[in-house]
Amino acid sequence: MKNRSNLVFLIIAPVITLILLGCHKLLPVRSVAIIADSKGEAHLYADNHSGGNSEAIWLDEKTHAWQCRLRTGTDFPFCGMSTLPTGSHIQGLDLSKMDKIRLHIGYSGPAKKIRFYIRNYDPEITGSDELDAGKFMFVQLNTSDLADEITLNLSEFSVADWWIDRYDVPRSRARPNFNNVVNIGIDFASPFPYGDHIIAVRKIHFLGEWITAEHWYLSIIALWITAFIIFASVRWYQFYGHALKNSRRIAELASYNEQLQTKKEEYKYLSKIDALTGALNRFGFTQAVENVLDKRQPGEPVSLILFSIDHFKRVKDNMGLNETDAFLQKVASLIADNSRTNHVISRWEGEEFILLCPDTVGSSGYILADQIRKSMVAAAFSHRGASSITISAGVAEIDPNESFASAFKKIDDALFKARSLGGNCIIMG
Structure with missing residues (x-):
């Protein structure tokens, strides 16, 4: 529509100019x-x-x-x-x-x-x-x-x-x-x-x-210059208004995008966190392991520990849902409190927790796991029908170039063996 108006103006303007030029003779x-x-x-x-x-x-x-x-x-x-x-x-x-x-x-x-x-x-x-x-x-x-x-x-x-x-x-x-x-x-x-x-x-x-012809023609020129200035001013004002509006819109979109990014990061974080215990979930832990292994230097030891609460089904049946949730939160806190700051804890599933230990050889991982087992006993968590709740673990050092899946199988097998022995023990994988 604007292009059409501009075309009409370009056609009419010369006609108006010719008419004005001719009008001098009529003055x-x-x-x-x-x-x-x-x-x-x-x-x-x-x-x-x-x-x-x-x-x-x-x-x-x-x-x-x-x-x-x-x-x-x-x-x-x-x-x-x-x-x-x-x-x-x-x-x-x-x-x-x-x-x-x-x-x-x-x-x-x-x-x-x-x-x-x-x-x-x-x-x-x-x-x-x-x-x-x-x-x-x-x-x-x-x-x-x-x-x-x-x-x-x-x-x-x-x-x-x-x-x-x-x-x-x-x-x-x-x-x-x-x-x-x-x-x-x-x-x-x-x-x-x-x-x-x-x-x-x-x-x-x-x-x-x-009015002399010279002054008349100069007046026409001045008229068109004035008209152009007015037109340019109006167009500039409109452009400025649109630019200001667009600037505000861009600012709003930028703010909205920033909020989306914040939400994205928040959801991204939440997608990696176990909602009950605050530890990493399986997805978040898998990414953390891959990141550590990708950055692992030659000769740098990395160990894995897989914990499981002994006889958890019986514990859960005796505690009830709310008490069980509170108990799992305490177990996660106990493991975290006994770990170093560079260790990564995750609730792997149900009653199982996994701990990633960079810069830790297998024997040190075993000592750490046993320390956590003893802390569990010392905490004297109890439920109806038993005096205390214990924990078992499988420990393994991830060999150079070994995949997480391979290392996990070792600690899973070790944990299974610990459970077979009645629990409340640590087995090296």
Whole structure:
């Protein structure tokens, strides 16, 4: 299910990205109208006010339709129209966020080009507050293009060389800028197109994006990075949660496994122990013998002693079950108390106990068995109808490379002989 969700996401993500990229064109546009239809104030100027012969006259001031009569009579004849967006030639409009101008200018006359200009005032450059001190930036418009509305990029504007020379502006500050636009206008540049020109300025709109394409694309990238971080964080949190849960589960399983191991060892131990006497049972003793014989060094003596309580059937019949169990426990304790710490005692079956004696030769095993027999007599265990209970034993030393089964047969035969002699004796096998 998760793989399917990831596949769907991989398919949808590029589609969403393409949609977001396309949505930039649908965003609202920032707009500043300098002249729109009949709105906006403007004034005309010409060289006839300074001794020239050119003049500019309004044909319809409301629609910004005017006539320029450009005549000879001065070295630099001029006539044009300009507007102060804020009414001040010092404090203008900040149009630095704009990147385009939409113009709708009607033209009739002999000129092939007209000049559209913008002045941006910066007192740190000119050090003057004269009306024409603003940086003069312009673009030449082909009159053949003016039949329809046109759009200019502000990057198309150039700073006039004469203005740079006039104020000795350094190259680093001679680039166009639009952070304090104080004057916008239309006139003619050299070579001067003498004659009559009719111009109607219907629209001057500055346009800019609220969010530039570059910032929009960066925002999309930032959005996906944020989404990825959130997704990665959620996945990490889920992974951490699963890991923590698994860690707890592993800890629980480890604890449970440890308990099982403890129980296993406990059951393993109990499987080797005679429940009544606490001595090894036959299974446990067999393993102990095999372990001793496997580790036996050349020349190392090992002896076996097989004990049996004399006339046990009669003893058991007279004692009863509970008393018999207690008696067997005492016999096991008596044998253990008379043995060395490295000796291994086992309840072989019923009334029989077997003792494994490492580092013990047969004669020493015989002495030990007889000592235990005497201790049994001294303990004066009794039952109804008899003064004391005795014990017999068969003793044998396990020969080198001899198996336990072979050695056991020797002590079993010896014990049988001891019983045949009436009990309370030790026989070497």
